[in-house]
Every structure is written in structure tokens, then in C-alpha cells.
Amino acid sequence: MPLDLHELLAQQAPLAAPALLGSVIRDGDVAVRIVEVEAYGGPDDPASHAFRGPGQKNAVMFGPPGHAYVYLSYGMHWCLNVVCHPEGSGGGILLRAGEVIEGREVALARRGGHRDLARGPGRLGQALAVTMADSGADLGAGRLRLELTRTSAPVASGPRVGVSRAADVAWRFWIEGDPYVSPYRRSSRASAPPRVPR
DNA sequence: ATTATGATCGTCT
């Protein structure tokens, strides 16, 4: 069932997130096919930046869906989210990893010649030259464009990475077996092994 | 191959 982007992003983040896999995010030079995402909810999700309600920077998450929410991770990495929620609540989808399908040369230069061009949220942000200036921008009409693409590839899900709270909910989605999915798994998991049902 | 550690800064307590 082909949903259009607007209709898709009006849903709760964990519903819209897996449908975003296979879509393409691009700027003028580089295009990335998204293979891994994570869903974040509103004030009810303790792992979300929207947890304590709208503030100065995260207010974008409560704004119109289909816009970008950018944050600085660990003081050095710009990470890109797609704002997504039904009317009245906040939420977003973190673009965690993808495959560079156009502008490989430019992406390589932006990444400082490194191998993994967009494997991980910080790397993906760098490949697309994302900065705080992009936060709040309309992903349908700005420098960054999101193009919804259907995929028939099998989708797997599991616990979110790097999150310390609410690690039990399986709101991370990726295309099963795709080599461009980020390799990071916090191995120091005493309980709840991140096994994937097939 | 996996595991540990340093880098670095905006936001909130």
C-alpha cells in the first residue's frame, strides 16, 4: 500500500520508521539510501529528546512532521532526524545508517577519506554535510530532500543503540542482511540479548 | 576479531 510521505509521517514514530527504510535522503551532491532507523517518541518516551517537553532546541520535534531535527552528539557529531508524529504529540526518526548511491566522491571527501561513508548516525550526518543550520528545515523543499521509496526487502527490529533508558523497546529497524547497517552493538548487555526473530 | 579509551560541547541540573 503506497503511502505518501505526508500521510506516513503523520503516524507514531515506531509505525512510520520501518516504512522509511529504502527511501533516499539527499542534498545537492550526495544521495543516501536509508537502511537503518530508530524511532523516538514524545514526552512519554524516556529515551527521547522530547522527554521533558519542548525546549529551545528540541521544539522542532513538536513542530510540523516532515521537517529535520538535528542535534549534536557527544560534542562532535551532527545527527539527522525526521520529525514525525500525529497532531499534538512529539516524535522523530533518527536516520542511523545508509548506502551512498550518488556523489560518492563528495561524500568521501567530506568523510576525510574514510571507508564507512554513512554507516552510523554521525557518519551519515557528515556525509550529507548536516549542521545545526538544517534543523527545522522542510525536508520536502530545502537543501535536504527526503524521497519516499518502497522496498520489498525484509525488515528486522531490535533494541535501540546507545540509549540508556527504555532499552527494552525494539524501536530500531533495519534492512535485514544489508552490509551498510551500522555495526555498533553494545556488547556489555548483561540481559536481553539482541537476538532477531526471523 | 573484540574491547577499552580519548575527544569535545550544548543543554540541563
Added chain:
DNA sequence: GACGATCATAATG
């Protein structure tokens, strides 16, 4: 003043 929705590098099996 502490803490991250992280990544690159170094050390070790």
C-alpha cells in the same frame, strides 16, 4: 559540573 540517540584509534585475543 555532569552527562550524552558517537566515532576513531589503540591495545589485545
